[in-house]
Every structure is written in structure tokens, then in C-alpha cells.
Amino acid sequence: MEGILPLWKPKGYTSHDCVMKCRRYFKTKKVGHTGTLDPEVEGVLPICIGQATKIVPFLTNTKKTYIAEVKLGSSTDTEDAHGSMVEEKEVLEFPSETVIDKTLNDFLGDIIQIPPMYSAVKVNGKKLYEYARANEAVERPKREVTIYELEKLSINPKAHTVRFKVVCSKGTYIRTLCVDIGAKLGYPAHMSALVRTETGTFSEKNAVSFAMIEEAVEQNEQQSLLHPIMDGITHLDRLYVNEDTKRKILNGQKLAEPKNIELKDPFAVLHHNELLAIYQHHPDKAEQIKPVRVFSERS
Structure with missing residues (x-):
């Protein structure tokens, strides 16, 4: 068996958990994912099976689309809603839609990010989250990423949140983008929700759930869920x-x-x-x- 499984990763699973489950479903060790999604994030996670594992680095290097929510007024050590509070500031006056639109527009194009301490970026052979857990200080490397689209979807002044769609390059941290947007709006902030809706040519529309895979396995029709390898390298x-x-x-x-x-x-x-x-x-x-x-x- 070979091909690409456009998995809809549910919350509560690591990307590695998904790989392990797919190894059982497709009865092969040759399984690899194409870009980590945090356990509490759901969305499109293309899984490569068989010879398709050879294109993992090329499929990883495609545009990603997310629906995200930034919450103003508090920041956390993980830059999302699951971390410990670092800073708090009362939101006395929620920014106007005009100010929000202009701020989002400022992030379009090539931008510099400093990855979060709770991330898998390596410094001197050690992952940043390992330094964070050991309470060790380390200088984080700056990296250039590209924001192709950034569109406001809705605002909730009472909840102090802005929901937006972002299309970005490989290596973009949406948590960090949320923190930086908040800073530009004058508030500490964190990412309060995130869903990945597209990776390359794979989207929410053609993604499959674990329930769909299990049903196919019962019918011995797993192969029918796999897309051709070429679908992963159309770029x-x-x-x-x-x-x-x-x-x-x-x-x-x-x-x-x-x-x-x-x-x-x-x-x-x-x-x-x-x-x-x-x-x-x-x-x-x-x-x-x-x-x-x-x-x-x-x-």
C-alpha cells in the first residue's frame, strides 16, 4: 500500500499517536506525518504511507491554512490557552475593527518570528521545550516565515477575541503570530483556539476521520482512502x-x-x-x- 491519507486529526492526539494508529490500520511501519499539530489542535494532517514517506519533506514544505483565535488581555508561557499566566492587562477598550484590520495587514508578507519556548525547535541539539521544562534560559533563533493571507473573520469584544484565517509558509507558529498581533494592539495575548483547515492540496473537504478509516479497515478497503503520491507534490x-x-x-x-x-x-x-x-x-x-x-x- 502506498499513498497519502488526508487525516483529520482530532484533539487529544499527538501527531506521533496518529502515525502509530495508521501503522496498525495499514499494517506497515512505513508511515510518516507531514508537519506536527499540537495535541489540543485539530485539523488536516496528511499521513504518508509506504513509498509516499519519501515525499514527507516536500509535502511539509507547502502552504498551510488555519482558522485561529487570539485572546487579548493575558499571555501564557506556552502562548496558548493551556499554559500558565505570564502577564495580564485589563482590556478597557477593545480595538476597533479598523485598527484590527490595519494591524493584521501589517503582518502580511515576510515576517520575523521568535519561536515559543514550548516548541520542538532545536538549539544545540536540544528542543526548546526541554529547556523550558528544565527552567534553563537559552537564546531562541529568529526565523523568517511568510504570511500569504491574513483575514479577520469575526470579533467578540466581550470575550476580547479576534478570529482570523491565515495562509502561511512552513515553520510559522500561529501561537507566536497571536502574541505578536496582541502586542501590536497594545495587549498581552495568547492563542485561544486553532484549527488547521488545509495543507497543500489537502483540505477539510477531503479529510478522513479515524471512524472512517476503521470502517474501511473492516471492509479491507483502506487503499481507497489513499491519494496518489503526486497529490502531495503538485507544487x-x-x-x-x-x-x-x-x-x-x-x-x-x-x-x-x-x-x-x-x-x-x-x-x-x-x-x-x-x-x-x-x-x-x-x-x-x-x-x-x-x-x-x-x-x-x-x-
């Missing part, structure tokens, strides 16, 4: 090759740089509609391209 450029070149690719050979075609790294290599490999330009030899991932030939 990559494509190079089509002939039968002779296909043999070389399946043997993991480097190839001559294709003429009259511009390809951004990494790119998919296909024979007709069969995905053969992921290639990139050779870092040292400008006249060559080299394989990054090669897929076994299907029977």
Missing part, C-alpha cells in the same frame, strides 16, 4: 522523460541538465503519469541533475 516543477531515461532514473543515475526547460529545485521526474523520482540540480556540476528520492517501480 513541484515536472520533468517528463522517455523509456530509456526511465531505466537510468530507476537505477539512481545522475542525468544531463535538460535543455530548453527551467526547473526549480527540487522537481518531480515522470514517465507518462508514473512518478519515478525527485531530482535537483547538481550542487557542483552545472551540467548535471541528481536524484534526491527514487521510487521503486510499481508492478
